[in-house]
Amino acid sequence: MEITVTESGPVTVVAIRGSVDGLTAGALTESLGTQVRAGRVRIVGDFAEVDYISSAGLRAVLGALKEARQQGGDFRLAAIRPDVQRVLDLSGFTSILKTFADPEGAVGSFGA
Amino acid sequence: MSISPGIAPARRVALVIGSGSVKCAAALGLQRVLRREGIGVDMVVGCSGGSIYAAFLAAGFDTEDAVRLTKELWTREITNQRDTLSLVRALFPRLLGFTEDFGLKRDTLIMRRLRHVFGERRVDGLQTRLYLTATDFHTGEQVVLSDGLLVDGIRASIAIPFIFRPWKIGERLLIDGFMSDPLPVGVAIREGADVIVAMGFESPYQGTVNSPARFSFQLSSIMTNNLLRSRFAFHNLAHHAEVIPVIPQFSQRIRLFDTEKIPMIIEEGERAAEEQLPYLRRLLAAPAGSIA
């Protein structure tokens, strides 16, 4: 799994490529944690290249979500593939986080 | 986790009022307590019966008006008019063409009353941000209504299956919000609330089951209560901060149209809110990042 971080004004875009599972979730948690600790709490997860997520991956997403929100920010997802979307729906995660068709939409949603 | 003093994010407060028909009036008691304490509310979420009170609160109606309007709105008469065509179609589905657009009662009266109470107000045009929830009849998904006419949103949220026909908004056919989540705390979480005050009601269990209708209500209550509990548990664990349950306890049975019990219901809502007040105050005063 590869993670690429770019900044879009006050918003940080974390683009993930590959599979977010038991073996890679730790790296995602680390990367997102680093952003939050640095005060970058408005984060967009670009999931265009994420082909798979398991419950371990969801654990990492939930952890990042809560940390960002505790600091007044949020973690929003974009460009989710159908297989991954199905997992998010099944787990009930779509009811607690915001998702967008593309990263630009997600970045824009953080508003002024 | 340290944060510079002075830029601690403000605590956003949400009220969530779940399904519970006339018991949802307890929310007026809750609101009395919050007003008295000077606790501002940033958003209100309403489901099913809760959608009506959520609308009252978000629109800034005072308690006396809300009580009077409830009595005008919510009487047995709204389920008096039988939708004969629907009933006949149910009896002869193939012959007359049964469709998903099915409800045993006509909604003309409830719609007229809702329009009388809420007029042309919009969900997104009120004093406080409002979200109403319904359920997509075809997919079972929760649908959040955050704009459009208030009357439409409420009608969709209270589209009780079998009683009122599903309500179409845009491309979606909607039924009662309780079917996807009787207490939609998730909406408040998603919309960025920190402190979430959730007023929910368990569906009553039947005393004597002496008719198919009661048998069916009992099964429905079982499923609704299990759904309520499992969704609430999940939302509690998924939220970054606290969800404060305010759960009124009623010693007597409150039936669907017992509007004369509203004063007692509101008092019980106040009492239940008072119980959680010390904790609520502590949460609102807590510094950022410390209320996980």
Added chain:
Amino acid sequence: MTPPSGAAPPGDTAVLSLPAEIENLPALVGFVRDACARAGADPEASHALRLAVDEACTNVIRHGYRESPAGPIEISVVVSPGRIVVTIDDRAPSFSPAEAPAPDIDSGWNERAVGGLGWHFVKNVVDEVRHEARAGGGNRLVLVKNLKEDRSWKSR
């Protein structure tokens, strides 16, 4: 590791046995993914089995052998027309997927929040799930996924 008892199953059978350690998870999951690819399974079925096997094996690895040294996980995949059957065997103390997972009191809220999620996925992405206690100790988990009959997805 003795093969599963009973009559030889019809169709194509493949078996892999590895110690129940987290390092072996990719190989266990990969084994099933390869079998699905060879069988020409549709993407949805392949993804479903990948997820179900990932979650089921992770549970054996994390909770199955508990304090004891990691015993074996044995996966067998049987492909027949219209369906794939994956069987996961272990020699860990008996448990039932229907019960709540053993409370992990050392884990934080995060672990608890998604504790039962793995089983929730297993039960919901495949068509049948059967659990049996094995003679001589251990568990057998059988996952059945029906394959889409029409191959229209292939032309994409």
